[in-house]
Amino acid sequence: MARRSALSIRIVEGRNLPAKDIMGSSDPYCIVKINDETIIRTATVWKTLSPFWGEEYEVHLQPTFHSISIYVMDEDALSHDDVIGKVCITRDMLAEHPKGFSGWVSLSEVDPDEEVQGEIHLRVEVPGSQDSRRVLCCTVLEARDLARKDRNGASDPFVRLRYNGKVQESTVVKKSCYPRWNETFEFELAEPAGEKLCVEVWDWDLVGRNDFLGKVVFSVPGLEAAGQEEGWFRLQPDKSKPREDEHQGSLGSLQLQVRLRDETVLPSHCYQPLVQLLCQEVKSGRQDGQVHLVTLLDETTTAECRQEVAVNLVRLFLGQGLVKEFLDLLFELELAKPCEPNTLFRSNSLASKSMESFLKVTGMLYLHTVLGPTITRVFEEKKYVELDPGKVEVKDVGCSGLHRVQTEGEVIEQGRQHLQSYLGELLDAIVKSAPACPPVVRAAFRQLFRRVGERFPQHQHAKFVAVTSFLCLRFFSPAIMTPKLFHLRETHADARTSRTLLLLAKAVQMVGNMEPVAGRAKEAWLAPLLPALQQGIAQMKDFIARLVGTEEEEEEEEGEGRLVGPPAAVVKEGPLFVHKTRGKGPLLAATAKKLHFCLTGEALSFGKSPGAERSGAIALADILAAEKVEEKSFGSSYVMQVVYMGAGGQQETAYLQCKCVNDLNQWLSALRKVCVNNPRVLRAYHPGVFRGDKWSCCHQRQRTGLGCDRTRHGVTLQDWTDPLEPAAEAQRLFHHLQGLRGTLREKYWELLEPEDGQNGPRCEGAPLPEGLSRLFGVLGDLEGCHRLAQPPAPPTPSLLQLQT
Known part of the structure; x- marks a missing residue:
């Protein structure tokens, strides 16, 4: 049994921020501190007082979590970054919003006497x-x-x-x-x-x-x-001093979405009845005259949590090797409803959300392979691209002192050429990518293609649009428009690049719709791009035909439903700077200061470059802790330490410097996840370094003495590359279904025929179907397991300590 807290954070945007630069603007970014420790730094949005970030994070925390602080900063290249203001949210405040807090929050001034920790x-x-x-x-x-x-x-x-x-x-x-x-x-x-x-x-x-x-x-x-x-x-802040309200409301505000989930995850065998029931429902498929459990789940899940439920279901069935059957069932149930071929899967139903989540979980590496080169080119070239006459900016052109003003037509023609070049490169990458597309994704699209073709035999065009409605409209286009949110770039685009990306995303959407005439009628200024779009549609149709081809090897088909890769699949890799200290071990013996590290499910290995031969490795079973290092130790805030057991049975420590706070936390998170089951993990560590005859952090003189701070093994960042956690996904589904008991029963009777022939209205006292009845029994048993496993209530807070 494991108790943990999961904190979901979405930093949407800011407005009315004060100007911090001479030019009357700011370069804002956000820092997120949890329990006074910096966990997240958003990208900087340049030259704006109303920035949009849209960045989402999920952090797994130890149950001791007590507060989250979000600081809005102004980046300054010549001096220290300025603090604009902050928002502080306590655990108690989040407990008042069990479904999460969403809204605008005013920034408050940062008072040094309230910035306490420890x-x-x-x-x-x-x-x-x-x-x-x-x-x-x-x-x-x-x-x-x-x-x-x-x-x-x-x-x-x-x-x-x-x-x-x-x-x-x-x-x-x-x-x-x-x-x-x-x-x-x-x-x-x-x-x-x-x-x-x-x-x-x-x-x-x-x-x-x-x-x-x-x-x-x-x-x-x-x-x-x-x-x-x-x-x-x-330690508590000093709140006895009167607060001045002169800055109240003048520092701007943040739009946030924050949700805290305190979870008790039982041993995996406790969830087996629930998992087996869901798998059996998927295997049985759709049956005429019956209300399927998945239909009930779709009808009773609200729009606010449908995305989360879809992710849980997708990851659960991926772990069970049934994701292909699950998605096929969703397609079949969706197509059984009254629908039109031109509006298929355009709603936010469970089928649409599940397929969208499935693509993000299984296809992100494929997405990076296809879009990465073109997105990088757009960012590096920063060319001016505009087709809308109402937004065209004319400019001087010429050379050798001979200048003239470009005409509007010349600017638009130049923009068309640039955009057509980007679109051509991107479509060429897509067309060639069928062999690189993960087999499980190809299998899902193959089923979708077949189901739509059977449902609309007179509209064979619909089965192509059904595939592109997910692949282009819900996967490629959003990633092109906001590459930072899909990990394609580390920074947000500037205004010019953002406009180019928007136009490119529109073009891909129109190719995905396979009806450029409709797009031309809506935005007539896209007409110059029409020939390229027509060619792109033909390319896309050929690509879809190859993508869903049925000439797959039998053994490949058998393994399509599983996400689990080879044991040595790369979890994280990248260059790190090695700080030399006293001690032994393979890292300390390395001659190079900067090495390329690769973390897999077996070891943390390193070499001089990505393609070079590995010069050493630390087995995961030997890693005892992965923690941050105090800034004063090496003059940098981005140093981590990997404590491990050396070959001679002695404890060694490697000090590795990352490029930024996000890179640091991503490495720590990855190391903690792959070492989560190590039985020898440390409970305490030294955040400093042993120099001379003492530790720099606590001044202890014993090099092997007990650490002075607690390790933070439970603090990790949720990521699309995370390994599957069947018990955690089953727990979240149980929690969701538990809250729907009464609604599921009501919706079942509502979805049945209101009248049963000559017998009048159907009696709600009639027995429930076997699937729903078994579900209620399983939920009841799980409730009992939770009651037995519930830890004793913590002692009431001591009356000796006053919160003043």
Whole structure:
């Protein structure tokens, strides 16, 4: 059984942001911090006060998650990036929106006294009276993950204790965010006892005011009653100061979609009855006169969660080797409804969403292969492309001092040539890509092609459009329009490139529709492109015929329903900079500082270049932890450490520098996923480096001593390359179906004939069909398993600690 939290975040757009540049604009991007740790950085949108990002993320977290902060920044190439404002969302706020929060949120000013993080280890007690003296004792043991306030990437923390008008301070620990004090302070208890003991952590500065790092406040009467309180306490911001509202509403706002799911995933055998029932329903297929369980699921699932349910179903059946049968059943059920050949699969039904999700899960590498070169060319050339006379910008042309203004017709003709060149290159790549298309995708399209042909024998054109409605309209065109969202580029397009991509996406859509005349009637200015579109339609038709061809080998057909690749399939690869430190091991012995790393389901290997022979490898079973490294250790925020067991049985650490915070978190996520079942993973680690005779983080002098911070094995990023998790997908489907019990029953009676011949209205007390009855039984059994597996309720929050 595993308990985890899954946080879905979509940063849609911003509006009315303040100008930070001299030219009256900004270059905004967002940083997402979860529990005060930077997890995500969006791409920068240049020269705008109303940026659109549209970036989506899903983060798997440890259950200790307490808040998410989204900072809007202005990128500056010449100095430090400016903070525009932030949005803070707590776990309690998300708990009030179980279906997720969606809407606009105003940015608030960033107050340094509220930018706190980390925890402090304290023991507070009121011992028995000694010599008629009653004392309050507070032992300050250590702290971890404090905020970094100094330029060296660390702080110089000390503790200040306040009680009954008296103040005491600890020693200062220099250059550490993981200080150890182990100092005890005593206060004489007042009569009556004072109300509060305040423990504050500060960063000492030689010049200027000290920086506030956070505080913990205790109720002294509560301590008297309990006698003693010891543990790790999360530092709280100072909210006692009055807030100024001068910036309220003037910093702009963000449109966000955030959803938190707390999940308890049972052992996989608990879900077998549910999985077997769903598989049996798919294998049985559609039967006349009966309401299929999949139809009920489609009819009762709301538009807001249909995409998520589609992804869960697709991934579940991929893991069971039945995705081909599942999609075929959806096609058959959809085509059984009253429909027209020219509107097939244009709605957001479960069939449409499932096929769309299926393409993203199984076809992303294929998408990159087909679109990548053309998208790269468009980004690099930055040519001006415009066909709409209402948007044409004329400009000076010429050479050697002889200039003239281009005519509108010349600009449009030039734009047509550029766009036709891009479209021709792209269509050529598509036409040649049939052998590269994954077999499972080809099998799905083959079934769709056949089903539509049987449903509309008089409209043979419809079966081609059915395939292109998914391949072009729901897969290729969205990726062309926003390549950043499909991982084709690391940055968003500028305004000129974005317009070119939009026109190219329109052209691909028109080719996919296979009716350019309709497009010309809607946007007459696309007429100059008509000959290229006509040629593209003929190419696309030939391509679809080859794509759905039936001359596949029998053994290939048998394996089409599975996504699982070879054991050594690449999970992540790329160049990393190796920092040399004391120690042994294959990485530290390497002569090159920059190596190409490749992570598979077997090992983390490395060589001098992508095609070069591997010079060494670390087996996954030997990896003990993958964690971030403090900035001060190597002067960079993007260094990770891979702790592993060396050949001689000694623990070694490799320090690897990534190119950016996103690359860092993607590597950490990939390493943690492939090592999730390692039995020897560490519970604690050192975020610093051992130099001289001590650790830079906590100043411990034992090189092999216990780490000073907790490892974060449970923090990973959801990605389309993730391995299948059948138990997790089954748990989400169970949770969804559990909430639909009553609705499923009502919808079943509604979908049956309202009257049964001469017997009048059908009686709702009649027995349910076997499939639905079994489903309710399975859901009831799973509910029982969850009740048995439910962990004991956490103790109520201590009344000793006050949230002030």
